[in-house]
Amino acid sequence: MKIYYCDIEVAMQILGGKWKTQILYHLTKTPKRTSELKRLVQGITQKMLIQTLRELETDRIITRTIYQQVPPRVEYSVTELGQSLEPALRLLCQWGQNYVEETFAKGEVQILNLDKN
Protein backbone atom coordinates (compact mmCIF):
# COMPACT_ATOMS: atom_id res chain seq x y z
CA MET A 1 0.00 0.00 0.00
CA LYS A 2 1.27 3.41 -0.99
CA ILE A 3 1.33 5.82 1.90
CA TYR A 4 1.55 9.59 1.75
CA TYR A 5 2.53 11.33 4.94
CA CYS A 6 1.27 14.70 3.85
CA ASP A 7 -1.56 15.35 1.45
CA ILE A 8 0.31 17.86 -0.63
CA GLU A 9 2.63 15.08 -1.74
CA VAL A 10 -0.05 13.77 -4.08
CA ALA A 11 -0.34 16.90 -6.17
CA MET A 12 3.39 17.54 -6.19
CA GLN A 13 4.06 14.00 -7.31
CA ILE A 14 1.90 14.67 -10.35
CA LEU A 15 3.00 18.26 -10.98
CA GLY A 16 6.63 17.95 -9.95
CA GLY A 17 9.62 17.94 -12.25
CA LYS A 18 10.79 20.59 -14.60
CA TRP A 19 8.11 20.60 -17.30
CA LYS A 20 4.76 19.30 -16.03
CA THR A 21 3.19 22.58 -14.97
CA GLN A 22 4.47 24.51 -17.97
CA ILE A 23 2.91 22.07 -20.38
CA LEU A 24 -0.30 22.09 -18.40
CA TYR A 25 -0.29 25.85 -18.39
CA HIS A 26 -0.29 25.99 -22.17
CA LEU A 27 -2.80 23.21 -22.62
CA THR A 28 -5.32 24.68 -20.23
CA LYS A 29 -6.49 27.34 -22.65
CA THR A 30 -6.88 25.22 -25.74
CA PRO A 31 -5.79 21.83 -27.12
CA LYS A 32 -2.48 21.95 -28.91
CA ARG A 33 -0.46 19.76 -31.19
CA THR A 34 2.97 18.46 -30.42
CA SER A 35 4.85 20.98 -32.51
CA GLU A 36 2.97 23.89 -30.96
CA LEU A 37 3.87 22.70 -27.49
CA LYS A 38 7.46 22.25 -28.54
CA ARG A 39 7.51 25.89 -29.54
CA LEU A 40 5.62 27.22 -26.52
CA VAL A 41 7.50 25.36 -23.84
CA GLN A 42 10.76 27.15 -24.35
CA GLY A 43 13.85 25.00 -24.07
CA ILE A 44 12.21 21.60 -23.84
CA THR A 45 13.64 18.79 -25.94
CA GLN A 46 11.61 16.40 -28.06
CA LYS A 47 12.36 13.60 -25.67
CA MET A 48 11.30 15.42 -22.53
CA LEU A 49 8.18 16.78 -24.19
CA ILE A 50 6.94 13.35 -25.20
CA GLN A 51 8.01 11.76 -21.94
CA THR A 52 6.28 14.39 -19.85
CA LEU A 53 3.14 14.22 -21.97
CA ARG A 54 3.02 10.46 -21.44
CA GLU A 55 3.29 10.87 -17.70
CA LEU A 56 0.51 13.43 -17.61
CA GLU A 57 -1.56 11.08 -19.73
CA THR A 58 -0.94 8.19 -17.35
CA ASP A 59 -2.09 10.32 -14.45
CA ARG A 60 -5.24 11.16 -16.45
CA ILE A 61 -4.47 14.88 -16.52
CA ILE A 62 -4.40 15.13 -20.30
CA THR A 63 -5.61 13.08 -23.27
CA ARG A 64 -4.03 12.38 -26.59
CA THR A 65 -6.03 12.48 -29.80
CA ILE A 66 -4.76 11.19 -33.11
CA TYR A 67 -6.14 12.50 -36.36
CA GLN A 68 -5.47 9.96 -39.09
CA GLN A 69 -3.97 11.91 -41.90
CA VAL A 70 -0.70 12.62 -43.63
CA PRO A 71 1.30 14.19 -42.21
CA PRO A 72 0.16 12.87 -38.84
CA ARG A 73 -1.64 15.23 -36.52
CA VAL A 74 -1.77 14.69 -32.77
CA GLU A 75 -3.47 16.92 -30.28
CA TYR A 76 -3.22 17.03 -26.54
CA SER A 77 -5.91 18.46 -24.30
CA VAL A 78 -6.58 18.57 -20.59
CA THR A 79 -9.15 16.27 -19.08
CA GLU A 80 -11.80 17.39 -16.64
CA LEU A 81 -9.50 16.21 -13.90
CA GLY A 82 -6.74 18.35 -15.34
CA GLN A 83 -9.00 21.35 -15.58
CA SER A 84 -9.77 21.04 -11.89
CA LEU A 85 -6.15 21.96 -11.28
CA GLU A 86 -6.55 25.32 -12.92
CA PRO A 87 -7.56 27.38 -9.88
CA ALA A 88 -4.49 26.25 -7.98
CA LEU A 89 -2.19 26.83 -10.93
CA ARG A 90 -3.64 30.25 -11.51
CA LEU A 91 -2.98 31.22 -7.92
CA LEU A 92 0.60 30.06 -8.31
CA CYS A 93 1.00 32.15 -11.46
CA GLN A 94 -0.32 35.23 -9.73
CA TRP A 95 1.87 34.59 -6.73
CA GLY A 96 4.90 34.27 -8.99
CA GLN A 97 4.19 37.51 -10.80
CA ASN A 98 3.78 39.31 -7.52
CA TYR A 99 6.95 37.73 -6.18
CA VAL A 100 8.99 38.91 -9.14
CA GLU A 101 7.58 42.41 -8.90
CA GLU A 102 8.43 42.93 -5.29
CA THR A 103 11.69 41.02 -5.24
CA PHE A 104 13.57 42.21 -8.27
CA ALA A 105 14.32 45.55 -9.78
CA LYS A 106 12.80 46.37 -13.14
CA GLY A 107 14.72 44.72 -15.97
CA GLU A 108 16.40 42.21 -13.71
CA VAL A 109 13.83 39.53 -14.35
CA GLN A 110 11.31 39.28 -17.09
CA ILE A 111 8.36 37.00 -17.66
CA LEU A 112 7.42 36.39 -21.25
CA ASN A 113 4.19 34.70 -22.09
CA LEU A 114 4.52 33.43 -25.60
CA ASP A 115 1.09 32.21 -26.52
CA LYS A 116 -1.52 34.66 -27.60
CA ASN A 117 -4.48 32.29 -27.72
Next chain:
Amino acid sequence: MKIYYCDIEVAMQILGGKWKTQILYHLTKTPKRTSELKRLVQGITQKMLIQTLRELETDRIITRTIYQQVPPRVEYSVTELGQSLEPALRLLCQWGQNYVEETFAKGEVQILNLDKN
Protein backbone atom coordinates in the same frame (compact mmCIF):
# COMPACT_ATOMS: atom_id res chain seq x y z
CA MET B 1 18.82 39.16 -17.17
CA LYS B 2 16.85 36.16 -16.03
CA ILE B 3 13.96 35.38 -18.30
CA TYR B 4 10.96 33.21 -17.57
CA TYR B 5 8.95 32.07 -20.54
CA CYS B 6 5.90 31.17 -18.51
CA ASP B 7 4.84 32.75 -15.28
CA ILE B 8 4.23 29.51 -13.46
CA GLU B 9 7.94 28.83 -13.64
CA VAL B 10 8.57 31.32 -10.88
CA ALA B 11 6.47 29.56 -8.27
CA MET B 12 7.63 26.11 -9.30
CA GLN B 13 11.23 27.17 -9.10
CA ILE B 14 10.67 28.08 -5.49
CA LEU B 15 8.37 25.19 -4.58
CA GLY B 16 9.94 22.50 -6.73
CA GLY B 17 12.02 19.60 -5.52
CA LYS B 18 11.10 16.81 -3.24
CA TRP B 19 10.71 18.57 0.11
CA LYS B 20 9.86 22.27 -0.24
CA THR B 21 6.09 22.06 -0.14
CA GLN B 22 6.02 19.46 2.58
CA ILE B 23 8.10 21.60 4.90
CA LEU B 24 6.01 24.63 4.06
CA TYR B 25 2.87 22.67 4.72
CA HIS B 26 3.95 21.90 8.25
CA LEU B 27 5.27 25.37 8.97
CA THR B 28 2.14 27.15 7.80
CA LYS B 29 0.16 26.29 10.90
CA THR B 30 2.73 27.15 13.50
CA PRO B 31 6.48 27.75 13.87
CA LYS B 32 8.44 24.61 14.52
CA ARG B 33 11.88 23.66 15.62
CA THR B 34 14.27 21.61 13.57
CA SER B 35 13.67 18.35 15.40
CA GLU B 36 9.91 18.68 15.05
CA LEU B 37 10.22 19.18 11.32
CA LYS B 38 12.56 16.23 11.11
CA ARG B 39 9.84 14.09 12.67
CA LEU B 40 6.95 15.54 10.67
CA VAL B 41 8.53 15.41 7.25
CA GLN B 42 8.67 11.67 7.02
CA GLY B 43 11.78 10.26 5.41
CA ILE B 44 13.81 13.45 5.10
CA THR B 45 17.46 13.36 6.11
CA GLN B 46 19.19 15.91 8.29
CA LYS B 47 21.12 17.20 5.32
CA MET B 48 18.15 17.66 3.04
CA LEU B 49 16.12 19.25 5.82
CA ILE B 50 18.72 21.91 6.53
CA GLN B 51 19.50 22.41 2.87
CA THR B 52 15.86 22.88 1.95
CA LEU B 53 15.26 25.22 4.88
CA ARG B 54 18.17 27.37 3.74
CA GLU B 55 16.78 27.59 0.25
CA LEU B 56 13.35 28.60 1.50
CA GLU B 57 15.03 31.17 3.71
CA THR B 58 16.99 32.58 0.77
CA ASP B 59 13.77 32.95 -1.18
CA ARG B 60 12.26 34.78 1.82
CA ILE B 61 9.54 32.19 2.31
CA ILE B 62 10.56 31.32 5.86
CA THR B 63 12.65 32.84 8.63
CA ARG B 64 14.99 31.29 11.12
CA THR B 65 15.01 32.34 14.75
CA ILE B 66 17.69 31.34 17.23
CA TYR B 67 16.97 31.23 20.93
CA GLN B 68 20.24 31.49 22.81
CA GLN B 69 20.16 28.75 25.36
CA VAL B 70 21.58 25.33 26.12
CA PRO B 71 20.73 23.11 24.43
CA PRO B 72 20.30 25.35 21.37
CA ARG B 73 16.78 26.03 20.15
CA VAL B 74 16.03 27.10 16.61
CA GLU B 75 12.61 27.80 15.21
CA TYR B 76 11.45 28.22 11.66
CA SER B 77 8.35 30.12 10.67
CA VAL B 78 6.79 31.31 7.45
CA THR B 79 7.07 34.92 6.42
CA GLU B 80 4.17 36.99 5.19
CA LEU B 81 5.33 36.18 1.70
CA GLY B 82 5.25 32.50 2.57
CA GLN B 83 1.80 32.79 4.04
CA SER B 84 0.56 34.25 0.79
CA LEU B 85 1.25 30.87 -0.77
CA GLU B 86 -1.22 29.14 1.50
CA PRO B 87 -4.37 29.49 -0.64
CA ALA B 88 -2.61 27.86 -3.58
CA LEU B 89 -1.14 25.10 -1.45
CA ARG B 90 -4.47 24.41 0.17
CA LEU B 91 -6.10 24.01 -3.23
CA LEU B 92 -3.38 21.54 -4.20
CA CYS B 93 -3.95 19.57 -1.01
CA GLN B 94 -7.68 19.37 -1.63
CA TRP B 95 -7.09 18.41 -5.22
CA GLY B 96 -4.77 15.65 -4.14
CA GLN B 97 -7.21 14.23 -1.64
CA ASN B 98 -9.94 14.23 -4.24
CA TYR B 99 -7.59 12.64 -6.77
CA VAL B 100 -6.74 9.80 -4.45
CA GLU B 101 -10.36 9.18 -3.59
CA GLU B 102 -11.56 8.86 -7.13
CA THR B 103 -8.51 7.14 -8.54
CA PHE B 104 -7.69 4.40 -6.10
CA ALA B 105 -9.66 1.75 -4.33
CA LYS B 106 -9.99 1.99 -0.58
CA GLY B 107 -6.85 0.74 1.14
CA GLU B 108 -4.70 1.06 -1.94
CA VAL B 109 -3.43 4.45 -1.00
CA GLN B 110 -3.50 6.23 2.30
CA ILE B 111 -2.76 9.75 3.36
CA LEU B 112 -1.51 10.19 6.88
CA ASN B 113 -1.32 13.62 8.37
CA LEU B 114 1.01 13.37 11.31
CA ASP B 115 0.75 16.70 13.02
CA LYS B 116 -2.14 17.39 15.30
CA ASN B 117 -1.45 21.08 15.88
Next chain:
DNA sequence: CGGTATCCCCCTGGATACTG
Protein backbone atom coordinates in the same frame (compact mmCIF):
# COMPACT_ATOMS: atom_id res chain seq x y z
C1' DC C 1 20.04 19.83 19.72
C1' DG C 2 21.25 21.91 15.43
C1' DG C 3 24.41 21.94 11.90
C1' DT C 4 28.52 20.82 8.67
C1' DA C 5 31.38 17.96 5.80
C1' DT C 6 32.24 14.05 2.80
C1' DC C 7 31.40 10.62 -0.22
C1' DC C 8 28.71 8.73 -3.80
C1' DC C 9 24.63 6.70 -6.14
C1' DC C 10 21.22 7.17 -9.31
C1' DC C 11 17.81 9.28 -11.97
C1' DT C 12 16.33 13.30 -14.30
C1' DG C 13 16.91 15.45 -18.15
C1' DG C 14 19.88 16.77 -22.41
C1' DA C 15 22.15 15.64 -27.24
C1' DT C 16 21.89 13.15 -31.16
C1' DA C 17 20.47 10.06 -34.63
C1' DC C 18 16.99 7.41 -36.72
C1' DT C 19 11.86 5.59 -38.20
C1' DG C 20 6.97 5.89 -40.35
Next chain:
DNA sequence: CAGTATCCAGGGGGATACCG
Protein backbone atom coordinates in the same frame (compact mmCIF):
# COMPACT_ATOMS: atom_id res chain seq x y z
C1' DC D 1 5.08 15.89 -38.13
C1' DA D 2 5.26 12.74 -34.26
C1' DG D 3 7.77 9.54 -32.01
C1' DT D 4 11.57 6.09 -30.46
C1' DA D 5 16.22 4.67 -29.15
C1' DT D 6 20.75 5.41 -27.22
C1' DC D 7 24.09 7.42 -24.78
C1' DC D 8 25.68 10.21 -21.10
C1' DA D 9 26.60 14.30 -17.86
C1' DG D 10 25.12 16.76 -13.75
C1' DG D 11 23.25 17.37 -9.74
C1' DG D 12 19.59 16.32 -6.57
C1' DG D 13 19.37 13.73 -2.88
C1' DG D 14 20.96 9.88 0.54
C1' DA D 15 24.29 7.71 4.26
C1' DT D 16 27.50 8.47 7.51
C1' DA D 17 30.57 10.64 10.60
C1' DC D 18 31.82 14.53 13.07
C1' DC D 19 31.55 19.58 15.68
C1' DG D 20 29.76 23.44 19.15
